[in-house]
Amino acid sequence: MSKIKLALVQMKGFSDKDKTIEKMKKKVAEAAASGADIIVLPEMWNCPYGTKFFRDYGEYENDSKSIKELSALAKEFGVYLFGGTISELDEDKVYNTCYVFDRQGEIIGKHRKHHLFDVDIKGKMRFKESDVLSPGEDLTVVNTEFGKIGVAVCYDVRFAGDFNKMTKEMGALAFIVPAAFNTTTGPRFWQIIMQGRAVDNQSFIIACAPALDDNAPYDAYGHSCVVSPWGEIIKMAEYEETIVTAEIDLSEVMEARTQIPILNPTSL
């Protein structure tokens, strides 16, 4: 079984988390109605994007309304749900965490953002996630009925070596990237990075981002996308709310890797 129907929920939230959770439920129902096997949400979908919000919006895993709702949705619609990210509290630490649910609503993976977005772009933008967030330690590849899928969160996508390790050592055939690029770095880097990771791993890249929201403190770039192992943009959204659907065939990964054997160069 190599064909997968995808639905990426490019949404914006409210400052009221409960209201955002209700909206997310409607969007996931809409995505499921498209026949999706895998539904993906954006980075920090239930929290305004900013270091001053992360702790307040955080949830402990064993008492998390967001996780309960995501699990129930995965089960109700019988889909894999890559639950974007939420702010995860663990003792005194805060992580930016993606939970992955199978068709029964069980958690099959959890990825804590590994590389924190600490940048100082002169005259344009300063962001220091490490003021509040702690970095995750691990790379994450989950097992699905379709094959192995790597998970990375936003800035993680810039680290080509990690992706290469997930491909070569951990068997990833596709990557799901909940992200929230911004209108400063997005226009310059988003597409080229997504195509870069697709081409250098000969894998599908599936990236889901929040929609741009004039009322939010952070200017999200949107542009959720699906890129093929050949680097083709199969689908890419613009800035507005939308659900990006696409059907991909994982057999293309092995075709690309066989025809251009960069991952196993001694095989020729």
Ligand SMILES: O=C(O)CCC(=O)C(=O)O
């Ligand atoms: O890498 C970038 O340019 C943006 C990353 C980002 O916005 C994030 O990690 O939240």
